[in-house]
Each structure stands twice: as structure tokens, then as C-alpha cells.
Amino acid sequence: MAKWKLENLNEKIWNFFASVDLAVALFIVISLAAAIGTVIPQQLEPEATIRFFSKFFSMDTSLKIHEIVSLLDLNNVYHSWWFTFLLFMFALNLVVCSIDRLPNLLKSYRTLPQALSMKVLESMPLKKQLILSDISHLKEKLSEILKRKGFSVNVFDTPEGIQLQAKKWSKTRLAVYLTHFSIIVILTGALLGTFFGFRGHMNILEGTALDFIISDEGKTIPLDFQILCEKFEVEYYENSAVPKAFRSYLKILQKDKPVMINGKDTVILEVNEPFSYGGLTFYQASYGFQPTEHAEFRFTFLHEQDRKIPIRVKFEEKVRIPNSAVLFSVIDFSPALGIDEEGRLFNMTTDMINPAVLVEFDNQGKKTQQWILKKIPQTWDTPYGKLRFDELWGAQFTGLQVRKDPGVPFIYFGSILLCVGLFVSLFLRPINYFVIIDKNKVTFYSPTLKGKVTIEKQLEEIIKKLKGEGK
Amino acid sequence: MSYQIISIAGLIYIIAMPIYIIYLLTKKEKIGYLGTGALCIGVLIHLFGFIQRFREMYEINHSFIRSIPITNLYESLVFFVLCLVLGYLIVEWKYGKKGFGVIVSLIAGIAIGLTELLGVTKEVQPLVPALKSNWLLAHVTLSFIAYAAFAISFVAGLFHVLMTSENRKSFKYILSTTILAFMFFLILSVIIDMATVENQKSIKIFHFTLGNSSLFVAILSWSALLAFIFVFWRWGEVIVRILKEFKIDANLLEEITYKGIAFGFPLFTIGGLVFGAIWADQAWGRYWGWDPKETWSLITWFVYAFYLHAKFIRGWSGSKTSVIAVVGFLVTIFTYLGVNLFLSGLHSYGSM
Numbered sequence: 018m019a020k021w022k023l024e025n026l027n028e029k030i031w032n033f034f035a036s037v038d039l040a041v042a043l044f045i046v047i048s049l050a051a052a053i054g055t056v057i058p059q060q061l062e063p064e065a066t067i068r069f070f071s072k073f074f075s076m077d078t079s080l081k082i083h084e085i086v087s088l089l090d091l092n093n094v095y096h097s098w099w100f101t102f103l104l105f106m107f108a109l110n111l112v113v114c115s116i117d118r119l120p121n122l123l124k125s126y127r128t129l130p131q132a133l134s135m136k137v138l139e140s141m142p143l144k145k146q147l148i149l150s151d152i153s154h155l156k157e158k159l160s161e162i163l164k165r166k167g168f169s170v171n172v173f174d175t176p177e178g179i180q181l182q183a184k185k186w187s188k189t190r191l192a193v194y195l196t197h198f199s200i201i202v203i204l205t206g207a208l209l210g211t212f213f214g215f216r217g218h219m220n221i222l223e224g225t226a227l228d229f230i231i232s233d234e235g236k237t238i239p240l241d242f243q244i245l246c247e248k249f250e251v252e253y254y255e256n257s258a259v260p261k262a263f264r265s266y267l268k269i270l271q272k273d274k275p276v277m278i279n280g281k282d283t284v285i286l287e288v289n290e291p292f293s294y295g296g297l298t299f300y301q302a303s304y305g306f307q308p309t310e311h312a313e314f315r316f317t318f319l320h321e322q323d324r325k326i327p328i329r330v331k332f333e334e335k336v337r338i339p340n341s342a343v344l345f346s347v348i349d350f351s352p353a354l355g356i357d358e359e360g361r362l363f364n365m366t367t368d369m370i371n372p373a374v375l376v377e378f379d380n381q382g383k384k385t386q387q388w389i390l391k392k393i394p395q396t397w398d399t400p401y402g403k404l405r406f407d408e409l410w411g412a413q414f415t416g417l418q419v420r421k422d423p424g425v426p427f428i429y430f431g432s433i434l435l436c437v438g439l440f441v442s443l444f445l446r447p448i449n450y451f452v453i454i455d456k457n458k459v460t461f462y463s464p465t466l467k468g469k470v471t472i473e474k475q476l477e478e479i480i481k482k483l484k485g486e487g488k
Numbered sequence: 489m490s491y492q493i494i495s496i497a498g499l500i501y502i503i504a505m506p507i508y509i510i511y512l513l514t515k516k517e518k519i520g521y522l523g524t525g526a527l528c529i530g531v532l533i534h535l536f537g538f539i540q541r542f543r544e545m546y547e548i549n550h551s552f553i554r555s556i557p558i559t560n561l562y563e564s565l566v567f568f569v570l571c572l573v574l575g576y577l578i579v580e581w582k583y584g585k586k587g588f589g590v591i592v593s594l595i596a597g598i599a600i601g602l603t604e605l606l607g608v609t610k611e612v613q614p615l616v617p618a619l620k621s622n623w624l625l626a627h628v629t630l631s632f633i634a635y636a637a638f639a640i641s642f643v644a645g646l647f648h649v650l651m652t653s654e655n656r657k658s659f660k661y662i663l664s665t666t667i668l669a670f671m672f673f674l675i676l677s678v679i680i681d682m683a684t685v686e687n688q689k690s691i692k693i694f695h696f697t698l699g700n701s702s703l704f705v706a707i708l709s710w711s712a713l714l715a716f717i718f719v720f721w722r723w724g725e726v727i728v729r730i731l732k733e734f735k736i737d738a739n740l741l742e743e744i745t746y747k748g749i750a751f752g753f754p755l756f757t758i759g760g761l762v763f764g765a766i767w768a769d770q771a772w773g774r775y776w777g778w779d780p781k782e783t784w785s786l787i788t789w790f791v792y793a794f795y796l797h798a799k800f801i802r803g804w805s806g807s808k809t810s811v812i813a814v815v816g817f818l819v820t821i822f823t824y825l826g827v828n829l830f831l832s833g834l835h836s837y838g839s840m
């Protein structure tokens with residue numbers, strides 16, 4: 018008795034997890050939970066969360082709401098234990114449901130087809146009957162028509178007449194299981210990433226090297242190599258502050274020696290074009306302005322006869338202009354020099370949209386000042402020759418996103434399976450026809466629920482052919 | 489300019505709506521062809537505007553792939569309408585039924601009207617680096633084709649729900665007539681908003697109707713909305729009767745609802761979710777980050793997965809599942825517009 022009860026309970030639990038009802042319930046519950054997470058601010062400081070609620074409620078209520086919210090992890094929905102639990106239930110539901118049904122489906126492919134009873138046929142949603150005048154070779158004609166349309170045909174003799182079974186694409190039902198399996202693969206990948214991966218970032222100043230990452234949790238993760246940012250550049254659209262592209266020229270250093278990657282010692286990292294090294298993947302994420310001591314103003318002195326002489330100076334450092342006694346120095350810098358309506362100069366942003374330097378010339382005590390703008394050649398003309406301002410090197414940092422995620426291959430593989438499975442299961446539906454030929458009376462049945470109208474049309478075509486050849 | 493051409497196409501879509509209504513009321517075959525003709529001309533002009541837009545972008549980007557105009561909210565709305573009308577014309581041709589033309593031209597008109605009223609920029613904009621990705625292109629294109637398929641399934645589903653509801657007190661009947669009424673009110677409001685605009689830059693949806701600064705007009709508008717709902721609620725059966733006279737029955741509606749989703753769901757999965765994840769992976773180093781746009785895409789996906797599975801639940805017959813198709817499209821709209829309007833996130837793509 019006790020054993021029977023236990024088995025009964027086992028079966029109940031199994032059926033619970035095998036049911037589509039649970040799946041549908043989970044679709045709704047997970048959706049609602051996910052939606053909550055887009056409304057309540059996530060992963061903020063308590064003060065910020067309370068401030069958010071106080072926009073809608075009084076301070077007292079906000080505090081109380083915040084208490085409930087943090088108790089239920091509503092300010093960190095996607096990483097909360099209960100959301101993880103829901104996803105776990107979802108996965109379990111899928112696995113159990115597949116184990117419950119797949120064997121039956123596979124068995125149905127292996128067992129020989131059998132004639133169906135009239136009761137089963139009559140319960141099918143589609144039925145069409147016609148009376149034919151010419152009844153010679155009906156069976157052969159119909160089989161021929163169906164076979165030409167790609168159906169496989171089985172014929173049985175039953176008390177009600179000849180039963181013809183036509184099937185097409187019946188194996189495509191397996192694709193649903195591929196779809197479901199792919200979701201498990203994707204969830205596995207996500208799990209691997211959570212437990213064995215991490216994300217972080219590093220901001221490398223132009224001209225310097227770093228050998229550690231700051232993880233998203235704020236921890237320092239050492240690297241066994243160094244990344245040197247040799248150069249960083251941003252391109253802007255013409256006459257606009259919209260960046261067109263930005264890229265870093267990086268070197269990987271092992272014991273201060275550059276490592277060759279794909280036959281080159283420099284990696285050019287751009288947005289949307291990550292690169293991998295040492296199990297980590299690096300992404301060009303951001304950049305910023307950070308003037309430091311080692312920053313260097315780079316000029317080219319354009320001598321007559323096409324001679325170009327590079328000049329590099331630090332801030333306020335005095336250098337002699339070639340072949341003259343004139344000293345010059347940089348006394349001010351603007352990354353984005355603009356001119357306002359009254360003709361005054363001002364700095365627009367810290368992005369190097371329109372870099373400009375204010376230089377001071379010292380010709381034996383006679384001092385003059387002049388703005389030189391990188392992008393405006395007219396400003397390169399100075400009383401002492403043509404001085405082109407090339408760049409301020411070493412004043413920007415490149416922001417790299419770094420990631421290690423062993424789950425990514427699973428995600429990609431699962432995604433491919435998901436797409437293949439969905440396309441097959443939704444575009445190549447199995448089609449079944451059952452036909453009873455009873456003397457001059459032909460009855461068509463089809464079990465389809467989806468696309469009844471299309472099936473009806475197809476059936477009419479078959480009937481037309483049958484009649485056309487019957488005459 | 490390309491957007492002026494596209495506005496003309498939008499105008500033609502709006503004009504197609506009353507033609508279809510007259511066709512349904514008079515049952516004159518010729519008027520039906522006129523409606524279809526109007527949509528066809530609209531699509532041709534629309535395509536021309538699309539190509540023009542492509543040329544304008546090519547002048548900035550000098551790259552074929554980077555110049556396909558689906559890079560911001562305006563362009564994506566316009567592309568959505570193009571897919572919707574083309575998709576509808578295919579359905580009309582395949583099933584030989586013109587009845588949905590009313591609602592499809594209505595949605596097309598509202599969408600083009602929204603581009604005027606949401607204050608989205610219609611200028612050709614240079615692409616920021618993160619948007620320069622072929623994955624993004626595939627992501628957006630497929631997503632919007634899927635959205636258009638969902639829209640068609642929504643139209644059929646709405647009629648299906650209406651046709652199969654038992655009586656005026658049933659939830660299904662109230663839901664479907666209210667949505668229909670609201671859509672008709674919305675298109676009128678959009679037209680009035682556009683006609684009464686004074687300052688091109690500060691137009692807002694409902695600025696002249698529900699949100700009018702004059703209390704009198706505002707109350708009048710709200711009453712009009714309620715009146716619309718009442719009229720549709722009271723005489724919803726007329727719509728059903730007309731549909732039946734055109735041999736549009738519940739089976740056909742259910743099938744188109746299903747086909748729209750069966751077509752849109754895989755496209756949305758591969759385009760919206762998978763390609764979106766790959767793009768995010770390449771651009772930001774994460775394939776999934778629970779950003780509001782991503783989260784709402786997932787919710788949309790779940791709603792339609794719900795639809796596909798609901799048929800396997802005991803006792804869930806056709807029209808109950810069509811309610812999900814209707815709700816699914818409302819969620820889709822929220823994912824597409826609502827998230828940008830009400831929630832913030834990383835998707836600078838959709839910013840206005």
C-alpha cells in the first residue's frame with residue numbers, strides 16, 4: 018500500500034514536470050519577473066533606489082517599499098536566487114518533457130504503420146467527402162498523385178473500404194526536440210560563464226603598459242603579460258563631434274618583449290572587432306582624456322625645400338626652432354577649440370575633436386603668442402616658419418573591456434541549433450492525409466490543426482487531379 | 489529629400505484606409521482594386537524613398553552595406569511599414585481576401601504619423617562606431633520583418649477574437665472592440681495633431697487631442713475616445729457580419745494568425761535574439777546583459793512561445809490563443825517604442 022502511494026506520488030511529480038501547463042505558467046511568471054527588473058532600478062546603492070521611489074511616493078512609503086524590494090531582491094532580479102530557481106525549473110521542465118515524449122515519437126517511426134479505426138478518423142478536424150462516377154483504378158491513381166507530390170503512401174484493406182495513408186515530412190517533428198535541446202545548451206553556456214568566467218576593464222594611458230585588470234566587482238586580477246598601448250586615435254566625422262571610429266595600437270609584452278600575433282607585433286583594436294589572447298578577449302570599449310607628465314606635443318616643422326623636421330616637446334618646455342635663435346614652448350592646450358558667437362575662443366569638450374595649442378615664441382626677448390590648430394592649416398604659419406601641430410600624444414587612455422567566458426562556444430553552438438530547429442519545425446510541418454475509398458465514395462481526413470485552410474486548398478488540388486484523370 | 493517622399497507614401501496609406509472601408513460597405517469589387525492599387529502605389533513610392541535615403545547615406549558613409557537605411561528609430565519605423573504593407577499585399581494575393589486592408593493601412597498610417605509626432609530625427613545621421621556592424625544590420629532587418637509578420641498576425645487575431653466572442657460582456661469582445669476603437673481614434677488624433685502643428689520641433693502625440701492645453705478640448709477628446717469605444721462595443725457584430733459576407737471565417741483568421749507567428753517567430757529568434765546577442769558580444773563583450781531592450785525582447789519571445797505552446801494545453805481552443813497573439817503584438821510595440829520612451833538602456837540605437 019505504502020509503495021503504491023509512493024509510486025503514485027513519483028508519477029505525479031513526473032507528470033507535473035512533464036506538462037506543457039507548467040511550461041506555459043513559467044513563460045508568464047518569468048516574463049513578469051523580467052519585466053519588474055526593467056522598472057525597478059537594478060543594482061544601485063540603497064540611497065539611489067530610495068530616491069527613485071521617492072519620486073512617486075512619500076519618503077516613509079519609499080523606505081518601506083525599499084525594505085520589501087531588498088528583501089525580495091527586486092533590485093537585483095536577474096541574479097536573485099528565486100529568478101535562478103525559475104530558470105532552473107524551466108530547464109528541468111524541458112528535460113523531463115522531452116524524456117517523457119521523445120521515446121514515443123521515436124517508437125512511432127519504428128513501428129510499422131497500421132490502419133486507423135473510423136473513430137480516430139472521424140475525430141480529425143478536417144474531413145472532405147466526394148462521390149466519383151468513374152471508379153476504376155481509384156487507388157492506383159490517388160497513390161500516384163500523392164507520390165508525385167512527395168508523399169509516402171501506405172495502403173490497407175479495412176472493413177470500411179481501402180484505407181490510404183499519405184505522409185510527408187513526418188520526421189520534421191524531431192526538430193522541436195532539437196529546439197528544446199538547444200535551449201538547454203544555451204542555459205549550460207550561461208551557467209559556465211557565470212561560474213568560470215569574469216568581466217573587467219582596463220584603462221591604458223597612451224604610451225604606457227598595464228599588467229592587471231579591474232574586474233566588474235572591483236577586484237584586481239593580475240595578468241602574466243603586459244599590454245602596451247602605443248597609440249590611440251579617434252576619427253571624427255567632418256565638421257562634427259560624432260566619432261567615426263576609434264582604435265588602439267596595442268602590443269602584448271612577455272618579459273618586456275613584444276609577442277607576435279598573426280605574424281605582427283602590433284594589434285589594432287577597433288570597436289566591433291575584438292581580439293583574443295591568453296584565454297581572454299579584449300574589446301575596444303571607450304576612451305578618455307587624462308593629461309599627465311609624460312604627455313608630449315608633437316609638431317612638424319615644415320622647412321622650405323620640403324624638409325620636415327619633427328619636434329617633440331613637453332608642456333612649457335622650451336625648444337629652439339631649427340636654424341634659428343627662436344625658442345618656442347607650449348603654454349596652453351585645448352582638445353576641442355571652438356569660437357563662440359562673439360569670436361572668443363572656448364573649449365567644447367575633452368574629446369580631441371579640434372586639438373589646438375597656444376605656443377609662445379621667444380625671439381631674443383621679444384615674445385609673441387599664437388594658437389595653432391591641428392585641423393586648420395592656415396594657423397600653422399608663424400613668423401618663424403610653418404609649424405604643423407600633429408598631436409598630443411600620451412594624454413588619452415583607451416578603455417578596454419576584458420572578458421573570459423568558457424560558456425561562449427556553448428552559446429554560439431546552442432544558437433545555431435535553436436535556429437535550425439525552429440526553422441525546420443515551423444516551416445516544414447508534417448502533412449498527413451488519410452483516405453477511405455469505399456466503392457465510388459472517397460473520404461479525405463487530415464489531423465492538422467495548424468494551417469487548415471492551406472491544407473484544404475492542397476486537398477482541393479488533389480481532388481481536382483483525381484477527378485480530371487478520372488473522366 | 490527622402491523623408492518627404494516617404495511622408496507622401498504614408499499619406500497614400502492613410503488614404504487607402506477609407507477606400508477599403510467603402511469597399512467593405514458597398515462590396516464593389518472595383519473599389520477593392522482601388523484600395524489595393526493605392527497600397528501598391530504607396531509601396532512603390534515608399535521603395536523609391538527608401539532608395540533615395542540609401543543614396544543620401546551613401547554620400548556620407550561611402551559604403552554599400554553601411555548605407556542601408558535602418559540605423560535609427562525613424563528609419564526602422566519606416567522599414568517596418570514597408571515590410572508590413574508588402575507582407576499584407578502577399579497575404580491578400582495568397583488568400584484573395586481584402587478585408588484586412590483597413591487595419592493594415594491604419595497601422596501603416598499611424599506608424600508613419602508617429603515619425604512626425606515622436607520628435608524623432610529624420611535627418612540622415614552619421615554612424616557612431618558601435619553601430620558599424622554587419623550583425624547589427626542583420627539583427628535590425630530580420631527583427632523588423634518579424635515585427636511586420638507579428639503585426640499581420642495581430643490584425644487577423646484581433647478579428648478572430650472579435651468573431652468568436654460569445655457576447656458583448658465577454659472579455660474577448662471588450663478587448664478586441666476597445667483596441668479597434670483606440671486604433672481608429674489614434675489615427676484621427678495623429679492626423680489632427682499633424683494638421684494643427686505650429687512648431688515643427690515641438691510636436692507631440694495627442695498634443696491637440698487628449699493632451700490639449702485647453703481643458704475643454706481635452707475633455708472633448710477623452711469623451712470622443714470613450715464614444716469611439718462605445719460605438720465599436722455596441723456595433724462590433726456589424727464588423728463580424730461584414731467579414732462573414734466576404735467569406736472571412738474563423739478558420740481563415742486563425743490560420744493567418746498562426747502563420748504570421750510561425751513565420752515571425754523563427755525570424756525574431758535568429759534576428760532579434762541571436763544576432764542581437766552576437767552583436768552585443770562583439771561590441772561590448774557580453775552576449776546578454778539584461779538591458780531593458782534585451783529583457784523586453786525576451787519577454788516578447790516568451791509571449792509568442794506561449795502562443796505556440798498554448799495549443800497543446802487542454803481546453804485552449806483557437807480564439808483563446810488568438811488573444812495571446814493580440815497581446816503579443818502589444819508587447820512587441822512596447823519592446824520597440826515603449827522601452828525607448830519609458831525605460832533607459834544601452835540601446836543608443838533607438839534613442840530619439
Ligand code: HEM
Nearest residue numbers: 035036037040107110111114193196200439442793796797
Ligand atoms: C523558450 C523556450 C521554448 C521554445 C522556443 C519552444 C519552441 C517550441 C516550438 C517552436 C514548438 C513547435 C510548436 C508548433 O508545432 O507550432 C514546440 C513544441 C512543444 N514544446 Fe516547446 N519550446 C520552448 C519551451 C518548452 C518547454 C519549457 C516545454 C516543457 C514542457 C515545451 C514543450 C513542448 C511540447 C510538448 C511541444 C509539442 C511537441 C510535439 O509536437 O510533439 N517547450 N516548442
